Amino acid sequence: MSREGQDPVNPNPVIRLHPSDNVLVARSELGLGQQLADPAVRVRAQVPAGHKIAACAIAAGTPVRKFDTVIGVAARDIAPGDHVHAHNLTLVDFYRDPAFCQDVRPVDYVPEAQRATFNGFVRADGRVGTRNFIGILSSVNCSSTVIRQIAAHFTPQRLAEYPNVDGVVAFAQTSGCGMSSPSEHFDVLRRTLAGYARHPNLAGVLIVGLGCERNQVASLVESQGLEPGPAVHTLVMQDTGGTRATIAAGIRAIESMLPAASAAVRQPVPASHLKIGLECGGSDGFSGISANPALGAAMDILVRHGGTAILSETPEIHGVEFMLTRRAVTPEVGQKLLDRLAWWERYTAGHNAQFNGVVGHGNQQGGLANIFEKSLGSAMKGGTTPLQAVYEYAEPIDQAGFVFMDSPGYDPVAVTGQIASGANLICFTTGRGSMFGSKPAPTIKLASNSAMYHRLEEDMDINCGLVLDGELSVPQMGQRIFEHILRAASGEPTKSELLGLGDNEFVPWHLGIVS
Structure with a gap:
C-alpha cells in the first residue's frame, strides 16, 4: 500500500492499494482541481474521504480494480482524476475460479506451554466463559414481557451480594408461534435458543413459555438435548397461573441459581x-x-x-x-x-x-x-x-x-x-x-x-x-x-x-x- 500526492499542507491525500489498481482511495477530502503528485492526475470533482478517483483513463466497459480485484466495470468513459462511484461504476457478475485449497498454508501454531492466557469462567463441561450472566429465554413472543419483568427485578442493588454475577439478562424474541412447523425457520429458532441456553457465558438459564405456542417449552428442551436441573429451569405461564404468578415464580427460580453462579471465579x-x-x-x-x-x-x-x-x-x-x-x-x-x-x-x-x-x-x-x-x-x-x-x-x-x-x-x-x-x-x-x-x-x-x-x-x-x-x-x-x-x-x-x-x-x- 503506497501513498501519492504528498505535500506539506495535505500529506498523503490518496492511497494506492495495489500497483495494478486503476483507482486511488481519498485519504482525506479532495478538492476540485487539486493536483496530485502525478501531473496527469488532477482531481476533477469534490471527493469525500474514503471514496475513489481514477488513477488513469478507464474506458467504458473496462474492469475497475481495487486491491487488484474487479469491483465492477466503467459505465462510461472515466477520465484520470474523476470520482469513481455508483454513478459511473456498474456491477457485473462473472465466473470466478474457486480454486479449492489452492492457497492453504500451514499454521505456525504457538506451543501450548507458550500460549497467551486470559482469566475466564471454567464450566463443568470444560468450556470457558468470558462473562457470568444468568439468562432468561422466551419460547415465544407472548412470554417476552414476563421475562423482561423478571430480569428487571434484579437491580444492581439486589445483585450486590452476588459480586461474581454480571447480571440477569432477558433474551426476548418475536417469534415462536405464527410460523410454519416443521420448517427451516422453526429449526433455526430452536437451535438459536438452545445455543444461548447452553452458552458458557451463562451460569444458569430460565426458559419461559406461554403454553399454546407451536414452540412448546417441553419439546424445545427435549429436542435440543437440554437437561432441566439446578441451572436450567422452565416455566409455562398458562400452567403457572398467569402473568403475575409467572413473574413471581421466575424471580424465585433466578434467586435459587444466584448462589452457585456467584461461586464461580475467574481463573x-x-x-x-x-x-x-x-x-x-x-x-x-x-x-x-x-x-x-x-x-x-x-x-x-x-x-x-x-x-x-x-x-x-x-x-x-x-x-x-x-x-x-x-x-x-x-x-x-x-x-x-x-x-x-x-x-x-x-x-x-x-x-x-x-x-x-x-x-x-x-x-x-x-x-x-x-x-x-x-x-x-x-x-x-x-x-x-x-x-x-x-x-x-x-x-x-x-x-x-x-x-x-x-x-x-x-x-x-x-x-x-x-x-x-x-x-x-x-x-x-x-x-x-x-x-x-x-x-x-x-x-x-x-x-x-x-x-x-x-x-x-x-x-x-x-x-x-x-x-x-x-x-x-x-x-x-x-x-x-x-x-x-x-x-x-x-x-x-x-x-x-x-x-x-x-x-x-x-x-x-x-x-x-x-x-
Whole structure:
C-alpha cells in the first residue's frame, strides 16, 4: 500500500492499494482541481474521504480494480482524476475460479506451554466463559414481557451480594408461534435458543413459555438435548397461573441459581478457549484498509494460539468468495460455502437486497459503491489462515481455527447466530460508527478512521485509524487488538457494556412464512 500526492499542507491525500489498481482511495477530502503528485492526475470533482478517483483513463466497459480485484466495470468513459462511484461504476457478475485449497498454508501454531492466557469462567463441561450472566429465554413472543419483568427485578442493588454475577439478562424474541412447523425457520429458532441456553457465558438459564405456542417449552428442551436441573429451569405461564404468578415464580427460580453462579471465579486459561465472532457494520471506504485487515491480523494470532475466529454475513462475501474457497482445507468445505451462496441467490431473487448489489445508505456515503467492494473489505476480517469448516446459522461450532457461519448481513441477526454457535466475544468493525453491544458475549468495537473514533470515542474501543495515520502497521494494530481481546475476555468492560447496550440485540433470524 503506497501513498501519492504528498505535500506539506495535505500529506498523503490518496492511497494506492495495489500497483495494478486503476483507482486511488481519498485519504482525506479532495478538492476540485487539486493536483496530485502525478501531473496527469488532477482531481476533477469534490471527493469525500474514503471514496475513489481514477488513477488513469478507464474506458467504458473496462474492469475497475481495487486491491487488484474487479469491483465492477466503467459505465462510461472515466477520465484520470474523476470520482469513481455508483454513478459511473456498474456491477457485473462473472465466473470466478474457486480454486479449492489452492492457497492453504500451514499454521505456525504457538506451543501450548507458550500460549497467551486470559482469566475466564471454567464450566463443568470444560468450556470457558468470558462473562457470568444468568439468562432468561422466551419460547415465544407472548412470554417476552414476563421475562423482561423478571430480569428487571434484579437491580444492581439486589445483585450486590452476588459480586461474581454480571447480571440477569432477558433474551426476548418475536417469534415462536405464527410460523410454519416443521420448517427451516422453526429449526433455526430452536437451535438459536438452545445455543444461548447452553452458552458458557451463562451460569444458569430460565426458559419461559406461554403454553399454546407451536414452540412448546417441553419439546424445545427435549429436542435440543437440554437437561432441566439446578441451572436450567422452565416455566409455562398458562400452567403457572398467569402473568403475575409467572413473574413471581421466575424471580424465585433466578434467586435459587444466584448462589452457585456467584461461586464461580475467574481463573487463567489458554487463549485456545476463545471463540470470536467477527462482525462489521456501517462500513466505509477505509474499513478494508485499516480495521478489517487489522482484525484479520489479530485473528491470525488467535488461530496460532489455538483459538477460533468466526466469519459470517454471507451476503457480504458475495463476489470475493474465491478468497475463502482457495483457503478451504478440503474441496468439500469450499463447496459448502458455495452452496450457501447459491441458497442466498435463490432466497433474494427478485428483491432489492444487498446480495443483489445494492449497499446501504451509510456504506455509499462512506465510499462503497456496491456489494463487491463492500465484500472485498468484509472478507479481510477472517485473516489468512485456512478455512477449517462452514456452519449453518446458530449451529454449534466444534472446529478450532478460522471458520464460517452462514448468516444475513444484518448485524443483530448475524451476531445472535454467532453467539448461539458459541462465540464468547464479538469484534465489530465500523467506519460510520455503529452503536452496538451484545449479551451474554460482549462486543469490542473497532473504528476504521481516527475522525470517527474521536467523534464517537465513548462508543469505540479501538482506533484502527492509526493505520491510516501511519502510526501503526496492520500487523502492529493486529497485535494491539489481540491484547485488547485478552483483557476484555478477562473482564475489562467494553464501551458498549459501560453504556448498557446488549439487552435489545438478541434477534434470531426469521425465515419463511408467518401465518
